[in-house]
Amino acid sequence: MPAMTEPKLIAGNANRPLANSIARRMSMHRGMSVGLVDARVERFNDQEIFVEVYENVRGEDMFIIQPTSNPANDNLMELLIMTDALRRSSADRITAVIPYFGYARQDRRAKARTPISAKLVANLLTEAGVDRVLTLDLHATQIQGFFDIPVDNLYAAPVFALDVKHHFADRLDELMIVSPDVGGVGRARELAQRIGAPLAIVDKRREKPGEVAEMTVIGDVTGKTCIIVDDICDTAGTLCKAASVLIENGATEVHAYITHGVLSGPAVERIENSVMKTLVITDSIEAAPPAKAARNIRIVPTAPMFAQAILNIWNGTSVSSLFETDTLVPIYEGMYSRV
Incomplete structure (x- = not known):
């Protein structure tokens, strides 16, 4: 059943250019302006992360765009704290859009007395209040099974x-x-x-x-x-x-x-x-x-694919359709006109 509210995007500091590109692509698809929710993600002098959301997000379908790339720990904490801020602000659903899923290479115990950090990260995201994850080319596809929430893994x-x-x-x-x-x-x-x-x-x-x-x-x-x-x-x-x-x-x-x-x-x-x-x-x-x-x-660029995936999730339609090359041709407009 189509959603009644509009999807809302919010971004951390890990990859703002990609977040802005996704917002622009969604604006083209929707025929209306889709911007990033006004918020600040800052650090105190001791490097503690602070998040403040300036817009009302009560009952909204929220998408946090934040890869957990270098510095992995800082970007992961930003994602967790943003999730907590949205959850405490009564957002209806929170989807973590993680173009690069950090710690994915630690998906198993290769030797004794080592962690499975990818599972720990999955637990942290779920406990923080993430309802769904959208990512790209997980290093190990079995990481989807580390979550007890839906995970959409796109492919490059x-x-x-x-x-x-x-x-x-x-x-x-x-x-x-x-x-x-x-x-x-x-x-x-x-x-x-x-x-x-x-x-x-x-x-x-x-x-x-x-x-x-x-x-x-x-x-x-x-x-x-x-x-x-x-x-x-x-x-x-x-x-x-x-x-x-x-x-x-x-x-x-x-x-x-x-x-x-x-x-x-x-x-x-x-x-x-x-x-x-x-x-x-x-x-x-x-x-x-x-x-x-x-x-x-x-x-x-991945913004065309992520923008369409976000719209499909919001609208309750298939994400797996984006696994097909033919589906992506119109999404990528004239970039590959010779194909």
């Missing part, structure tokens, strides 16, 4: 498929999709099927976190334009080494499509100095100035 693959078909239209038959590890095969296969390309795997063996001891290419990449697909690029060490290994194994070019550009430490410098022609990331995390200025890093 349909948008990446549009982008690949647009930018590689003249050589689709030369493409090879590559998973940078065995664990990411499902994600890479999804994109490979959408564009009708074969799949290869880079098998890596780690001595310890952050270091890769050995890489082996499974599949023939000779003469291929390789596209590495993954969900997170942090320090870019593994990504850049995988690109080099692919070139050594006969690939003519290497590109990468990564959903979340964490890009910490030396990542941008490594990417600029690597053999990769391009790295495509989404704006789920606000890119730092060095990433925006990098010659071979390109950013694909």
